[in-house]
Amino acid sequence: MKWKTLSKLGLTLGLGLLLAACGSDETKKNTKEVNLAYVEWDTEIASTHVVGQVLEDLGYEVTLTPLDNAIMWEAVSKGEADGMVAAWLPHTHAQQYEKYKANLEELGENLAGAKIGLVVPSYMNVDSIEDLTNEADHTITGIEPGAGITAATEKALGEYDNLADWNLLTSSSGAMTTALAQALKNEEDIIVTGWSPHWKFAKYDLKYLDDPKGVYGGEETINTFARKGLKEDQPDVYTVLDNFHWTSEDLENVMLEIMDGKEPKQAAKDWIAANTDKVAEWTKDVTKE
Template sequence: MKFKTLSKLGMALGLGFLLAACSSDEDSSKGSDAKEVNLAYVEWDTEIASTNVVGQVLEDLGYDVSLTPLDNGIMWEALSKGEADGMVAAWLPHTHASQYEKYKDDLDELGENLSGAKIGLVVPSYMKVNSIEDLTNEADHTITGIEPGAGITAATEKAQEEYDNLADWNLVTSSSGAMTTALSQAIDNKEDIIVTGWSPHWKFASYDLKYLEDPKGVYGGEETINTFVRKGLKEENPDVYSVLDNFHWTSDDLEEVMLEIMDGTDPKEAAKNWIKNNEATVAEWTKDIKK
């Protein structure tokens, strides 16, 4: 998801302080006996859920785990510089294509951890429009989006260029939480709303929604969510590497955790609950632990 912030320099400086606070010694996260692990993530509902689950599994194995929320572009950059150990939040091949091309040579790619993901423009099923090409004046010519640095935001900006009928529309960026709040309020009032959406996501279990058809293919087809780690992690901390390498689950698993968080459970507690109820799956992730 395209990196764009009002102050890239400020975010970059902030990253240094944030990551420094997560580790008292640069070398403490390295070496075969390292017990500190820093997982980076973006504060999207999917990544909050998945990162908390993986982090809790590592914590249960005795690691001191830090979960560091970052802007999407900075997450990739931090991992490429070895300032974070891993992330399970890469949407490929379309959504994070630009970050992947920029940083892939400086990362170790561990493959997908979830298949069947998708992004696009989403509307309540009661709206009669079914295709992006058919949009006229719905929702007062407004698309309700998420963060400016998100890949789906960049894809929607491209859609405004590709679809002539969207050229004069207003893309409102805010946050994933603000987007889902606006969606909920619109549905309660049976009003038109068009949001930048992705799945898996709890909103599809909570509301009757549909993706608008994308005949120009701006949003791409099926995606996977992938895992990446910093260079050297395999040699320096093979057990952490193996857990991240083995991590794989389903959309139903992810949505179960997301729904519990959405209902008010603390993300860490929701992760613990899922782990308790899915011991066989977690055992597959940890089967190669040698210590």
Template sequence: MFKRNWKRLGLIAGLSLSLFAAGCSSDNDSSSDEGSSEAGKEINLAYVTWDTEIASTNVVGKVLEDLGYDVKLTALDNSIMWEAVANGEADAMVAAWLPATHGSQFEQYGDQMEQLGPNLEGAKIGLVVPSYMDVDSIEDLSDEAGKKITGIEPGAGVVATSEQALEDYENLEDWEVVTSSSGAMATALGEAYENEEEIIVTGWSPHWKFAKYDLKYLEDPKGTFGGAETIETMVRKGLKDDLPEAYQVLDNFFWTPEDLESVMLDISEGMNEEEAAAKWVEENPDKVAEWTKGIE
């Protein structure tokens, strides 16, 4: 199975990436050396630990693994993910939310890597509340949820945009965005929803929470959160020459929000993320064939 690296930023003598933890291949590794002339070669996929990116990166990793690659999945903080691909520490990511969510990272690092285009269209970010709450617009917020927005990791694009909303909307002047993690946000949302309590979270879609709960985005009349976004694939410069077949898979990778949400929902309901990815790959051979067309 996949080898996992966990890296963080070390603030010693400038920016550097250091190994946080590593996993080992399982004894029942199902990858083979057949199906690709590049079998056995290592490829490192970076991702941020959002539910969307956990699902998509594991699916792409599974496809590459089945072609015989030694796949490493490296979880990073958002900005470090971009830096890792830019400087070649990682080979690729399928986790770039553009144009708004990762706009600042794209501006800083985009010209240092290759942009392969969208792998999913129709993504969105914003403030999300349970449908039972009697508020429909950010402008209508007054003192709901203790004037707190439950966020995810500091540095995430949706968190930065939510903090900008506090400045853009006069009625949010004395509100705060409370950062935590994607998992903690989802847990808080679930607990509040079960008790029909007020809660406002930093939200994005696709996400399994929309399949599990009756939720709604708050209208954003000032346009702080932007419109529809795409999730794009970015690779390090030189990957096409070094691993042309892997490059082809990454370039061809494209699926729907429904595809992504099905994997996320399986994971949220307790399935191991690698198992959920393998299940989707097994159940969608036609789409996988489109990504791997011509690779023998």
């Protein structure tokens, strides 16, 4: 997750510029232009680039627009973006889902088995949120303020009595993983807001802390949403989005390639080349011109 921290005003202005090409409802019909919105989390960078590349290979001119989480939902609900494959439900994005779901086409899950919570190095002698005392200077290292996991962690600080005097340090996903890597290198205590799938679980020996109060919810899914009218305007795009489904292993493979320095677009191309059978399932119902 390499987040670009921008003010909401800046994001809104940027959204207007980036999505201006979408034009009116009339120009959307039968166009070969597609705009996919996403949040700059490692998971969503990987998945959105893969779906975008599949559509590009089908002959579409694809724009991938990184946005703040709330603005991503708003953009698709207003038809300013065509779709997203980045919705974490039922817990992480519950607030945005309730606010915007009436104006969205819900296409279902594209990945099962996702999870969020507090994560620590396995060498730390703590297994539950209730076990935390004074580790890491009473600090939880988080990501950006607008993320669902940030809201859940703020709730945890109020729900767990032992966290009453703890602080949540918000920053970005990139800053969080940098801090995690540094702490692991020095075998220091650190508590981070974590989620899976994520490459950090493949790279480091980590564990989730038990959450007896259920603040972070249970297993989640990552879901796909489209703007209203996409099925009629661009049925093949709708079909690919609707058929898109893969596994945590698939996603983590792409994330690791990107984390190791490969450009997201190239990582997507390489995964597609190595998984033609899965891509064929996503595109099997596409109209042949």
